[in-house]
Amino acid sequence: MTDADTLLATTRAVRRRLDLTRPVERRLLExxxxxxxxxxxGGNRQGxxxxxxxxxxxxxxxxxxxxxxxxxxxxxxxFERPARAADPGARARQRRITASARYLADHLHEVPVLVVxxxxxxxxxxxxxxxxxxxxxVLPAVWSFMLAARARGLGTAWTTIHLFHEREAAxxxxxxxxxxxxxxxxxxxxxxGEGLRPGHRRPLEDVVHWDRWxx
Amino acid sequence: MTDADTLLATTRAVRRRLDLTRPVERRLLExxxxxxxxxxxGGNRQGxxxxxxxxxxxxxxxxxxxxxxxxxxxxxxxFERPARAADPGARARQRRITASARYLADHLHEVPVLVVxxxxxxxxxxxxxxxxxxxxxVLPAVWSFMLAARARGLGTAWTTIHLFHEREAAxxxxxxxxxxxxxxxxxxxxxxGEGLRPGHRRPLEDVVHWDRWxx
Numbered sequence: 554m555t556d557a558d559t560l561l562a563t564t565r566a567v568r569r570r571l572d573l574t575r576p577v578e579r580r581l582l583e584x585x586x587x588x589x590x591x592x593x594x595g596g597n598r599q600g601x602x603x604x605x606x607x608x609x610x611x612x613x614x615x616x617x618x619x620x621x622x623x624x625x626x627x628x629x630x631x632f633e634r635p636a637r638a639a640d641p642g643a644r645a646r647q648r649r650i651t652a653s654a655r656y657l658a659d660h661l662h663e664v665p666v667l668v669v670x671x672x673x674x675x676x677x678x679x680x681x682x683x684x685x686x687x688x689x690x691v692l693p694a695v696w697s698f699m700l701a702a703r704a705r706g707l708g709t710a711w712t713t714i715h716l717f718h719e720r721e722a723a724x725x726x727x728x729x730x731x732x733x734x735x736x737x738x739x740x741x742x743x744x745x746g747e748g749l750r751p752g753h754r755r756p757l758e759d760v761v762h763w764d765r766w767x768x
Numbered sequence: 769m770t771d772a773d774t775l776l777a778t779t780r781a782v783r784r785r786l787d788l789t790r791p792v793e794r795r796l797l798e799x800x801x802x803x804x805x806x807x808x809x810g811g812n813r814q815g816x817x818x819x820x821x822x823x824x825x826x827x828x829x830x831x832x833x834x835x836x837x838x839x840x841x842x843x844x845x846x847f848e849r850p851a852r853a854a855d856p857g858a859r860a861r862q863r864r865i866t867a868s869a870r871y872l873a874d875h876l877h878e879v880p881v882l883v884v885x886x887x888x889x890x891x892x893x894x895x896x897x898x899x900x901x902x903x904x905x906v907l908p909a910v911w912s913f914m915l916a917a918r919a920r921g922l923g924t925a926w927t928t929i930h931l932f933h934e935r936e937a938a939x940x941x942x943x944x945x946x947x948x949x950x951x952x953x954x955x956x957x958x959x960x961g962e963g964l965r966p967g968h969r970r971p972l973e974d975v976v977h978w979d980r981w982x983x
Contacts, residue, residue, distance in 0.1 A: 555771065555772040556770065556771060556772070557770040557771070557772065557775045557915065557916070557919035558803060558916070558919065560772045560775065561803040561804075561806060561807075561912050561915060561916055562803055562806050563806075564806070564807075565808075566808050583976070586972060586975065586976055587969075587972055588773060588776040588777055589776075590969040590970065590972070590975065591776060591777045591778075591779070591780075591966055591967060591969065592776075592779075592911065593780075593781050593925075593926045595928065596862075596865070597861070597862070597865050597967075599969060599970050599975070601975060602975050602976075602977060602981075603975060603976050603977065604977045604979075604980070604981060605976060605977065605978055605979070606979055607978075607979060608979040608980075611979060611980070622897075646812070647811075647812070650811070650812050675896070676896065677895065677896055678893050678894070679893070679899075680892065680893075681890070681891065681892055681931055681934060681949060681950075682837075682928060682929070682931035682932050682934065684894075684899050684903065685903070685928045685931050685950075685951055685952060686928045686929075686931075688899065688900070688903035688904075688907060689903075689907060689926060689928055689951070689952060692903060692904060692907040692911070693907065693908075693910075693911040693926065695908075696807065696907070696908040696911045696912070697776050697911070700772065700776060700915075701773070701776055703772075704772035704773065710808075711808045711904060711908065713897060713900045713901045713904055714897070714901075716896055716897035716900050716901075717897050719896060719897065726977075726979075726980050726981055727980040727981040727982065727983075728981045733981075734896060735896075735900075736900055737900060737904060751806055752806060752812075754802075754805040754806065754814060755805065755814050757798060757801060757802055757805070760801065760805065760814070760816060760817050760818060761798070761801055761817075761818050761820060762817060762818065762819045762820065762941075763820055763822075764819075764821055764822060764941075765819070765826070765941050765942040766817075766819060766941055766942040766943045766944065766948075767942065768942075
């Protein structure tokens, strides 16, 4: 039994410590999804779906799209880059994360389960209020899935870069692209080794604003 | 101590059972945010911020924007409507949710704490891959905050409709709108009464697809 605070403090991105040789029991995945379904959704619409991929060929096809997304991510720097850290410790942590993300990209086809959470209703080019409502109606369930997995000795990692090729991924999985939006891709495997520790994080005073920005 | 599965199964939207007379201890809020910071973020950038609003006038101003958003939500039906449920039980549940959402709109200014989670970097009109990356870098932390709150006897509810008036809300809170995007508005108060039960949810087989859509 994991208590609440430990669960929230130690559900880390697991990229290297995924057991690539051991299948994940279907019962465990179902338990995680049943718990994920208890997350909130706008108007309680529960428009989420979970595509759970264990088929070797489909995993390989998704992993190939992921690697193409990864190359684009690292070469084009599409997303905002982290601020150049003055602190050598921060730079070392960032190097470790990049190396572990590359390891995951190289081995993704070997991860026994890839879960693609989806939501009915696309937000391409939409306003922030619509985006926040739609993503707010599926991402809490995704995180609950990952927390439930952690409580069962499973490792997961939140990824999005296969979405550079979302339409091709929809083709691989038969997802009706025009109606259903993919939100992430979550590798799932038994965790290798013992326990996980809380991560290094920014000081609380840097992220909390009392009553007003900068307050 | 709450165990992991109970936490995930019983962190419900609390709209009526919020104690409107009792302040929330700052220490509890800080504990919840410290745990929220352990959530994942793209490239571990931790671009999140939490604006914690207890000031009476600012809460009143946010609540007014929320009510204007609520009116638009109910009159214009901006978001996808739930399918007309054949099942009378489902219709009754939906009526209860609507009534409780209206109660929250009417009383939002009285809720002792309103938390506005934000992320640096806007996605107005953006592609899904960018939206998924940005919202995926703050909404897990928002949900962790709410789960941590639940474990401390606090009630919360995930809302987004103040974002119809996000720019005015940014003005109320001094948030630099062009750089920082608001992702939600979370009322926080001590929970009135005992415990919460898991919610009624769609059957698992409706939301899980094995290996391919419809599989």
